[in-house]
Every structure is written in structure tokens, then in C-alpha cells.
Amino acid sequence: MTHFGLEQIALLLGIVGFACFAGPIVMRLTGRAQAEPFGSGKSLRSPLWWAGFLLTIAAIFLQRMASQQGG
Known part of the structure; x- marks a missing residue:
């Protein structure tokens, strides 16, 4: 089973937004x-x-959340 972290979700949202x-x-x-x-x-x-x-805004928000949680 693949587990996606906030970083991967943020990256995916960033790619789709771009x-x-x-x-x-x-x-x-x-x-x-x-x-x-x-x-x-x-x-x-x-x-x-x-x-x-x-x-793109959602990706930035999730990336900030992930960095605050220690990745």
C-alpha cells in the first residue's frame, strides 16, 4: 500500500496547478x-x-504544513 505524505500531495497539486x-x-x-x-x-x-x-495556493499551504511538521 502506498502512503502519500503532505509533501507528495503538495507536489502533485503544484504540478496540476502549473x-x-x-x-x-x-x-x-x-x-x-x-x-x-x-x-x-x-x-x-x-x-x-x-x-x-x-x-497552486493549496500546494503552497500544504508544503508549509509539511515543513512545520518536520517532513
Whole structure:
């Protein structure tokens, strides 16, 4: 049985959060998606951006908890 510690969960959340941020950027760079007009602010309103933001915050919080517990 595999036991995941807070460090592993934080790392996983950080990777998923980064993927939520980087996914649309990679799609735009490869030409699979169009960029929003300059100054539209659509990227800040997208659910994927907010998911990445919240997952990254959760990863940072869990990593701090793990470091305080002595790892």
C-alpha cells in the first residue's frame, strides 16, 4: 500500500496547478488556440486560470504544513 505524505500531495497539486496555467499558453504557442485580444482580461476570468491559481495556493499551504511538521 502506498502512503502519500503532505509533501507528495503538495507536489502533485503544484504540478496540476502549473499544468492549468501552462496548458493554454502551450496551446496558443502551437497554434491550437487563438490568443485573446490585447487587454481583454479573458484569461483572468477563465475557469482554468482560477483552477491553476487555487491549486497552486493549496500546494503552497500544504508544503508549509509539511515543513512545520518536520517532513
